[in-house]
Amino acid sequence: MNKKRMILLLSMLIFIGVVVFFTLDRNVAVSAPAFYVANAGDGTLSKIDLDERESVESISLGVNELSHGIAISPDEKVVYYGTGFQGKSLQALEVDTQEIVSELIFDEGVHGIDIHPSGEFLYVSLMGGLGEDGGVLAVVDTNTFTEIARITTDDGPAHVSVTNDGAQIWVANVNGNSISVVDAYTYQVLATIPVGEVPNEVAVSPTMDFAYSANVRSNTISVIDMVRFEVIEEIQVGEGVHGVTVSPDGKQVWTANNHSNDVSVIDVETLSVVKTIETASYANHISFSPNGEFAFVTHRESNNLVIIDTKDYSILNELDLGNEPHEMTLKGMLASNETMEDDFTDRQETKNYLVSGEEFTEGVDIQIQLLSPYNLENQELIWELANVNPFDFFFINIDMSTHSGDLMAVPFDEGIVLANEEGTEVSPIQWIVVNEESHHPRYMAIFEKTVNMTPLLTNQNSYLEMIFRPFINEEEVRVELSKH
Missing domain, CATH: 2.130.10.10 (YVTN repeat-like/Quinoprotein amine dehydrogenase)
Incomplete structure (x- = not known):
């Protein structure tokens, strides 16, 4: 490498160094906490x-x-x-x-x-x-x-x-x-x-x-x-x-x-x-x-x-x-x-809570649970199945179990609603089949948390219940969700 090229290369390196220095300095100034x-x-x-x-x-x-x-x-x-x-x-x-x-x-x-x-x-x-x-x-x-x-x-x-x-x-x-x-x-x-x-x-x-x-x-x-x-x-x-x-x-x-x-x-x-x-x-x-x-x-x-x-x-x-x-x-x-x-993730995990309900009717055991969005496993499940923010809706897990009959043949999603103590009802915006076993199916029902921006749960006396209309041969089955 001749002398002129060496000088040119050194000059370019010095120029780049100066630019980087002032760029970094500007970035520090811009990002200074305020x-x-x-x-x-x-x-x-x-x-x-x-x-x-x-x-x-x-x-x-x-x-x-x-x-x-x-x-x-x-x-x-x-x-x-x-x-x-x-x-x-x-x-x-x-x-x-x-x-x-x-x-x-x-x-x-x-x-x-x-x-x-x-x-x-x-x-x-x-x-x-x-x-x-x-x-x-x-x-x-x-x-x-x-x-x-x-x-x-x-x-x-x-x-x-x-x-x-x-x-x-x-x-x-x-x-x-x-x-x-x-x-x-x-x-x-x-x-x-x-x-x-x-x-x-x-x-x-x-x-x-x-x-x-x-x-x-x-x-x-x-x-x-x-x-x-x-x-x-x-x-x-x-x-x-x-x-x-x-x-x-x-x-x-x-x-x-x-x-x-x-x-x-x-x-x-x-x-x-x-x-x-x-x-x-x-x-x-x-x-x-x-x-x-x-x-x-x-x-x-x-x-x-x-x-x-x-x-x-x-x-x-x-x-x-x-x-x-x-x-x-x-x-x-x-x-x-x-x-x-x-x-924030660490703090969320300390706030898990259980809201659930259970009912046995027509030989079928029904267990429902409001999935807490503070539970990391629930978050992963909701993102995997529904691909929505776990905090945006009510996500209710529904487990059913029977010794006879094909529960998968019953269209439960057609008549299911979530209701509060005042009688306000909402239908699911999405119904997901999680497990297709005929005797032990599992579903996830997704509901809005509000009606016209008014929360379904308003005060400390409020509660939710899931209503199946009909439930196989019964005209109506209600399962209340309570906090444990």
């Missing part, structure tokens, strides 16, 4: 660099106000926010392009928003305003950006919190002075728990043993046993407690107190306030960094973000925000996106 603050009073989002804890930019969304709640997709590529009580819509903003890619319009104002850990569903509280009756929790499919269910809670659903395993949705009802607990799969309201006056927000522990309700007018935190759905303690905190969050290790609860302009720190073991931190005017909402080293507090009157060192409770910095800042997208963010999928 969170967003909903500024309700001026319709903007504030973008905050999480590592540097500095304000990056203000994003104008072309509206005059925003809802108080906000959420971000697990991959941190899409921010979801509402346009308040006037705009009555939910919008999706693509982070990289800052373009609004989806919008869904409701008939009531949007207040709180949270997202399922899988990123598949959003939970949006709809209400008329403080002091008004009514209100519902809307379930939105993030893939189609359509509303798929409406769940009736108590009056005035405000802020929403989804448990880490994605199995339950906890809703603070400001006008009902209660907390609603909703099964994320069935949409059934499992409990309505009385708490203090005007509960604005409820935070659930990462260990899913206790939940904490911030009661604005009572100046208290209601501590709720998440297994028994009972309040076990009332803790006096600052005046006008409005926001509440639990540290990532579950050892402390921090509150943002509107009227006393401070933050209360509660020790979970002793259920007592161990520190009060003066912040700024009208402390509104509070969140931790994913590693728990910092707490971030928005302030509705001073329009700023106060950053607190959680080790010594010192105030590190104050950042200017837009008008009337509320919630942040820090809730639910994981320390590493790489662990997100495995972490």
Whole structure:
């Protein structure tokens, strides 16, 4: 190789190296972790660099106000926010392009928003305003950006919190002075728990043993046993407690107190306030960094973000925000996106439950079971047989057994329905023959979970039963599904 060619080759390698260096550097800058603050009073989002804890930019969304709640997709590529009580819509903003890619319009104002850990569903509280009756929790499919269910809670659903395993949705009802607990799969309201006056927000522990309700007018935190759905303690905190969050290790609860302009720190073991931190005017909402080293507090009157060192409770910095800042997208963010999928899968497996029923008639033993979508074997079976999301429908396994006769010759699918205690019935959208043995056939019946967006299972007294019309010679056979 001559000298000129050697110099040319070295020059090309140096050029490529420089390009790669700057490309990698740009990629690092673009992917730097950030969170967003909903500024309700001026319709903007504030973008905050999480590592540097500095304000990056203000994003104008072309509206005059925003809802108080906000959420971000697990991959941190899409921010979801509402346009308040006037705009009555939910919008999706693509982070990289800052373009609004989806919008869904409701008939009531949007207040709180949270997202399922899988990123598949959003939970949006709809209400008329403080002091008004009514209100519902809307379930939105993030893939189609359509509303798929409406769940009736108590009056005035405000802020929403989804448990880490994605199995339950906890809703603070400001006008009902209660907390609603909703099964994320069935949409059934499992409990309505009385708490203090005007509960604005409820935070659930990462260990899913206790939940904490911030009661604005009572100046208290209601501590709720998440297994028994009972309040076990009332803790006096600052005046006008409005926001509440639990540290990532579950050892402390921090509150943002509107009227006393401070933050209360509660020790979970002793259920007592161990520190009060003066912040700024009208402390509104509070969140931790994913590693728990910092707490971030928005302030509705001073329009700023106060950053607190959680080790010594010192105030590190104050950042200017837009008008009337509320919630942040820090809730639910994981320390590493790489662990997100495995972490959610591990958490799901702890939530298996059995809903089944049995009946013996005309010499036939009938056993039915609602397949839990939290069971990994059930997930694989549903994907294999039906090729649909296990969380989207009710999948019921039907086992039959007899010592005589050919059960496969009976067209059970022609008259089978799923009904609730109110008599609402749905026919299967799909009937799958799993096992064709004449004496021991097995079927899978797939049903919608809602009728006109109203869940089949509505409250803690609801139940389902499968009805066979006819069943061989019987006019009707009913098999009730009960939880074990």
